[in-house]
Amino acid sequence: MVTAPPLPAPRRSASRSTPRPGSRGGLFPLLLIAPAATLLITVLIYPLVGALVDAFFESNLLYPEKTFVGFENIISAFQGQFWPLLATTLTFAIPATILPFLVGLVAALGLNQRMRGRAVLRSVLLFPWVLPGVVVSFLWLWIFDANYGVLNGVLRSAGIISENIGWLDSGPGAMTAVIVARTWASFPWMMVMLLAALQSFPGDTYEAARVDGANSWQRFRYITVPGLMPVASVVVLLEFIWNFQQFDLLYVLTGGGPAGSTTTFSLAVYETAFKGFDLGMAGALGVLWMVILLPVVLLYLRRMEADN
Amino acid sequence: MTHTAPAVTAARTARPTRRRTSPTGESRPVRWGRWIALTLVSLFALLPIYWMVLTSLRSPSDVFTFPPNFLPTNITFDAFQTIFADGRLLHYLGNSLLVASVTAVGSVFVGMYCAYSFSKFRYRGRRSFMFLLLVSQLFPQILLLITIYGLFSAMGLLDSYLALIISFTTFTLPLCVWMMKGIFDNIPDEIIEAAKVDGAGQGVIIHRILLPLIAPGMIAAGLFAFIRGWNDFVFALTLSGEATRTLPPGLVNTYLSEFSNRWPELMAASLVASIPVILIFLALQRYFVAGLSSGAIKG
Numbered sequence: 001m002v003t004a005p006p007l008p009a010p011r012r013s014a015s016r017s018t019p020r021p022g023s024r025g026g027l028f029p030l031l032l033i034a035p036a037a038t039l040l041i042t043v044l045i046y047p048l049v050g051a052l053v054d055a056f057f058e059s060n061l062l063y064p065e066k067t068f069v070g071f072e073n074i075i076s077a078f079q080g081q082f083w084p085l086l087a088t089t090l091t092f093a094i095p096a097t098i099l100p101f102l103v104g105l106v107a108a109l110g111l112n113q114r115m116r117g118r119a120v121l122r123s124v125l126l127f128p129w130v131l132p133g134v135v136v137s138f139l140w141l142w143i144f145d146a147n148y149g150v151l152n153g154v155l156r157s158a159g160i161i162s163e164n165i166g167w168l169d170s171g172p173g174a175m176t177a178v179i180v181a182r183t184w185a186s187f188p189w190m191m192v193m194l195l196a197a198l199q200s201f202p203g204d205t206y207e208a209a210r211v212d213g214a215n216s217w218q219r220f221r222y223i224t225v226p227g228l229m230p231v232a233s234v235v236v237l238l239e240f241i242w243n244f245q246q247f248d249l250l251y252v253l254t255g256g257g258p259a260g261s262t263t264t265f266s267l268a269v270y271e272t273a274f275k276g277f278d279l280g281m282a283g284a285l286g287v288l289w290m291v292i293l294l295p296v297v298l299l300y301l302r303r304m305e306a307d308n
Numbered sequence: 309m310t311h312t313a314p315a316v317t318a319a320r321t322a323r324p325t326r327r328r329t330s331p332t333g334e335s336r337p338v339r340w341g342r343w344i345a346l347t348l349v350s351l352f353a354l355l356p357i358y359w360m361v362l363t364s365l366r367s368p369s370d371v372f373t374f375p376p377n378f379l380p381t382n383i384t385f386d387a388f389q390t391i392f393a394d395g396r397l398l399h400y401l402g403n404s405l406l407v408a409s410v411t412a413v414g415s416v417f418v419g420m421y422c423a424y425s426f427s428k429f430r431y432r433g434r435r436s437f438m439f440l441l442l443v444s445q446l447f448p449q450i451l452l453l454i455t456i457y458g459l460f461s462a463m464g465l466l467d468s469y470l471a472l473i474i475s476f477t478t479f480t481l482p483l484c485v486w487m488m489k490g491i492f493d494n495i496p497d498e499i500i501e502a503a504k505v506d507g508a509g510q511g512v513i514i515h516r517i518l519l520p521l522i523a524p525g526m527i528a529a530g531l532f533a534f535i536r537g538w539n540d541f542v543f544a545l546t547l548s549g550e551a552t553r554t555l556p557p558g559l560v561n562t563y564l565s566e567f568s569n570r571w572p573e574l575m576a577a578s579l580v581a582s583i584p585v586i587l588i589f590l591a592l593q594r595y596f597v598a599g600l601s602s603g604a605i606k607g
Contacts (some may be wrong), residue, residue, distance in 0.1 A: 027418055028510060029429035034438065036422035043456060044444045050455030103349060110346040113334070114588070121595055127354050130589045132539035133555040134347070135578040138564070139360050142571050150359055153375040184356065187349075216338050245448050248541045252560055266450045273454045274546065286451040289551035297446050304442065 052290075055283030064275050073284035081268060082288050089264040091175060092182075092250075093243035097184040101236055104190025107289040109224075111191070122195070129188035133248030140181040141253055145170055150270070171261030174254040178262055183247050190235050196306075197231040230303070237300040244293055263288045363574035364388070371571050387572035388580075391563075397577060400558030404581075405470055407544075407554055408537035411476040412530040418477065418536030420526060424514060426485065427492035428500065441482040447477075453546055460547060467549030475543050480533035487532075491525040492518070530594035531588050538585055555581045 020298050055073050111122055128136070146166040151186040155161045167173040201223070209219050248264045252258060256263035256271070263271075265285060273282035334342070363371055391397045426438060437484045456475060457466075465471040495518065503513050519526075538555070545557035554560070559577055567573045 024428045029425040029431050030565045031424035032421040032429075035418045036485065037437065039418065039474065039478040039481060040444060043475055044447065044452060045440075047452040047455035047459070048447050049399065052408075052449045054418070054454070061502070063574075074310060083337065087563070090429070105350070106345045110342050110349065113342065119593075121350065123590065124351065127357055127586060128353050130585045131582050132541070132556050132585065134539075134541050134559055135360075135582050138559070138574055138578045139356055142575065143356060143359065143365065145571075148374060148571075149370050150376045157375045184352065188353070198342070218334060241446055245450070247450060248556075251542070252564070266448065269448070269450045269454075270542070273450075276456075279454060279458075282454055286448060289448055289451070293446075297443075300446070 001028045010135065026076055034246040038243055051279075051283045051286050053283070054234065054279045056281075057277040057280050059283070060277050061273065062173050074287055075286060077281060077284040082284065084260070085263065085268050085285070088260070088262065089244060092246070092262065092264055093240055096181045096182040096186075096243045096246070097236055097240045099179065100239060101232070103183060103187040104192055104235075105228075106192040107187065108194035108198055111195055122192075122307075125191060126188040128184050129186065131185070133185070134252055136181055136185045137249050137252035140177060140184070140249075141168075144173075144177045144253075148283070155233045164302065168254060169258060170244060171258060174258060174262050178249050178253055181253060182246065183251070186239060190239070193235050194228060197228055200215055201227050230306075234300065236305050237296060237303065241293060241294055244289065313349075325488075344484065360575045360578060362436070363571050364579050366572050368570065368572060387576035391573050391577050391580070396558065396562055400553055400555045401580065403469075403552055404538055404550075404555040404583075405560075407472045407476065407552075408534045410473045411480065411537035414473060414477040414524050414533040415480040415484045415533040416488075416530040419481055420488055420522070421514070422481070423485045423488035423492055426517065427489045428497070443484055445482055450542065453543060455548055456543075466547060467552055468550050471547045472544060472552065472554065475547065476533075476537040476540060479540075479543075480536045483536075484529040487529045488522060488525055491522045495521055504538065511535060524595070528592060531592050534590060535585050 018047070054066075056068060056070060058073075059066045059071050111118055131139075143149055144167040146152065146164055146169065149164075149167070151167070152161070152164040156164070165173065167177050198295060205223055206219055209223060214222065245266050246264065247270065249260055250264060250267050251270075254262040256267045269282045269285050269289070272278050272285060319377060325540070362378075364382060364387050365380065365385070367384050370377070370382050381422065393484060411548075426434060454547075460466050460471045465474075486545045500513055503517050508517065540554070541556040545560070548554060548557060558580060563574055563577050
C-alpha cells in the first residue's frame with residue numbers, strides 16, 4: 001500500500017493563482033518546507049542511499065562493522081537469485097497489472113452513464129480497495145482454503161471440478177490466488193481514475209460523432225480509447241511499479257511459497273534483510289531491482305511531464 | 309458549466325422524440341452489455357465481502373460444512389465475543405487508533421505548510437522538491453525499511469509509537485501536499501495581499517485566514533492519511549513491539565497463528581479492522597474523486 005503521486009488532473013486556472021514574481025519571501029518559504037524536507041530526507045532519501053550503499057559492503061544487521069567488497073554482492077546476486085526472482089516478480093506483476101486494468105475499465109465504462117444508484121454503486125465497488133491488505137489476504141486465504149473454501153465449494157457444486165484443489169499448495173495455484181486477490185483489491189482504483197477521465201470528455205463530442213453516423217463501436221474506438229490513453233498509461237505504469245513492491249498479499253496469503261514460487265523481489269529483500277540479516281545482499285537485490293524498474297519509472301515520469 | 313446548461317436541457321428534452329432506442333440514448337445491445345458488465349463486476353467485488361461478513365456470524369460447525377451454504381442461517385455473535393474477550397484485539401485496536409490519528413494530524417500540518425510554500429512562493433529548488441515528492445513514491449519501500457530499521461534502532465526508537473508515526477507521516481506527505489497545494493492554488497492571491505495590506509503577519513495569514521478556507525481539504529487529506537496509517541502492515545510489523553503493535557501485524561502475528569482455521573474468529577477480526585476505514589471512506593465520498601485526481605492515493 002503506497003501513497004501515489006498525483007495523476008494528470010484537469011488543469012486548474014494556473015494563471016490566476018501564480019503569484020507575481022515579487023512573492024519570493026526570502027527564507028520564509030524554506031522555513032515552511034523544512035519539516036517536510038527533514039522527514040523526507042530522514043525517512044526516504046537517506047534510507048534509500050543507505051540501502052544502495054550497503055550493496056557494496058559486506059554488511060550484517062547483527063554486526064556494526066562493514067567491509068567494502070565492491071561489486072561482489074551484486075555479481076553473486078546476479079548469478080544467483082536475481083533471474084528466478086525477476087521471473088517470479090514478472091509472473092505476478094504483469095497479470096496483476098493487466099487484469100485490474102481490464103476489470104476497472106469495464107466497470108468505468110459501465111458506470112459512465114447517468115442512471116439511478118450510480119453514486120451508491122461507485123462507492124460500494126470501492127470497498128475492496130480501502131480494506132487493509134492484511135484483511136484482503138485473510139479473506140482470500142479463506143476463499144482459497146483447500147478443505148472448506150468457498151471457491152472449491154462453488155466449483156464442485158457446478159461440476160467443474162470433482163475433487164477439492166489445494167490452491168495454495170501448488171506454485172501455479174498460489175500465484176493465481178495472489179493475482180486474483182490483487183485484482184480484486186486494485187481494480188477499484190483503476191475504475192475511479194478511468195471514470196474520472198471518461199467524465200471529463202466533452203459530451204458533445206459523442207453527440208457530434210453520432211450525428212456524423214458513427215456507431216457505438218466507432219465512438220468507442222475513435223473517441224473513448226484515444227481519450228483514455230493518457231490516464232490509462234499512467235495507471236498501468238503505476239500499478240506495475242506498485243506490484244513490484246507488493247508485500248502484504250504475498251507475505252500473508254502465500255508467504256512466498258510454496259517453495260519460493262511466489263517470492264518476488266520485495267519478499268526476497270525482506271527475508272534477506274530481516275531473517276538472514278544480510279544487508280549487503282538485500283542492498284544488491286535492491287540495486288538490481290531499481291535498475292530493472294528504471295525504464296518503467298522514466299516512462300512514467302515522462303508521461304507526467306507531458307501532462308503537466 | 310452554467311452557460312451550456314440551456315443547450316443541454318434542450319438537447320435532452322428533444323431526445324425522446326428523436327431517438328427510438330432508449331431514454332438514455334443507448335442502443336439496446338449497449339445497454340444490455342452495460343448491465344451485464346456491472347452485474348459481473350459487482351458480484352466479483354461484493355461476494356467476497358459478503359462471505360467475510362457471513363462467516364464472521366457463523367458457528368464453526370456451520371462454517372465447516374461442505375458444500376458451503378450461502379444463506380444467513382443460524383446467525384451467532386460468538387466469534388465477536390471470543391475475539392473481544394481476548395484483550396489483545398482491543399489493545400491493537402487502541403494502538404492503531406492512536407498511531408493513525410497522530411499520523412493524520414501530523415501529515416496534515418506538516419503538509420499544509422509545505423503546500424502553502426509550494427503554491428504561493430517561487431524560489432530556487434521548489435520544482436526539484438516537488439519532483440522529489442513525486443518520485444519518492446516510486447522507491448521500493450522494503451528497501452527503505454532496512455536503513456530505517458537501523459536508524460531507529462540506533463536512536464532507540466524501535467518499539468515506540470514515534471517510529472511508526474514518523475514513518476507513516478512521511479509516506480502520506482506527498483499525497484497531503486499535492487492535495488492541499490491544489491486547494492491553495494485555487495485561493496486567489498488577492499486575499500493574501502489584502503491581509504498583508506491590513507498588516508497581518510504570515511502566521512495570521514496562514515492560521516486565521518487560510519486555514520478556515522482549506523479546512524475541508526485538510527480533513528479529507530487527514531482522513532486519507534489515517535487510512536494509510538491504519539492499513540500499513542510491513543512497517544508496523546518491523547518497527548513495532550508487542551506494546552505498540554497495531555492491528556494489521558497484530559492480526560497476522562497473533563490471530564493467524566493461534567486462530568488459523570478458526571475462520572469465524574479470523575473473519576470477525578478482519579471485519580473489526582475494516583469497519584473504521586469503510587466508515588471514513590463513506591464520509592469522504594465527496595472529496596474522493598477530486599482527491600484522487602489532484603494527488604492520488606495508494607495501490
